[in-house]
Amino acid sequence: MMRRLGTLALTGTLLCGVGCDNKPGVTEQQKETKAAQDNTEAQNRAARESASAQAEMDKKVIAAQKDFEKTREDYRHERQKDLDDLDVKIADIEAKGKTATGATKAHIDQSLAAIRSQRAAFAMDLRAADSANASSWDSEKARLDKEYDSLKSATDKAP
DSSP states (O other), rough: OOHHHHHHHHHHHHHHHHHSOOOOOHHHHHHHHHHHHHHHHHHHHHHHHHHHHHHHHHHHHHHHHHHHHHHHHHHHHHHHHHHHHHHHHHHHHHHHHHOOOHHHHHHHHHHHHHHHHHHHHHHHHHHOOOGOOGGGHHHHHHHHHHHHHHHHHHHOOOO
């Protein structure tokens, strides 16, 4: 009997020791703390990845803006050179007009008036193209090309 009582007492002590070490809610609180830490870590990781992706996007946008600005400046420079070449042709037409007489002089003077007007409009629009943005560039460039072609054609047709 003593033996049974001893075994029973030992079993009770062990069970109490196992059960008493784990206070109610401690395990759940540890799980909640761990989950909160995991959540915070995941949010921090997501924030770092988002910031990294944003930095990469910013680099691409800056590179695209620089490319556009270079394209726009190259175009403007090319068209300014074309305009300078047309100025030489216009000066030649003016020289012809000074020596021409009669109907030829009247035709040259009339052509020169239209050419000068077109040239002034084109030069003004070319300067305004410096402020064109990327979204409107294609239409702006097409309009300038059309204006230039019309001016060049008028200059070529002049007597």
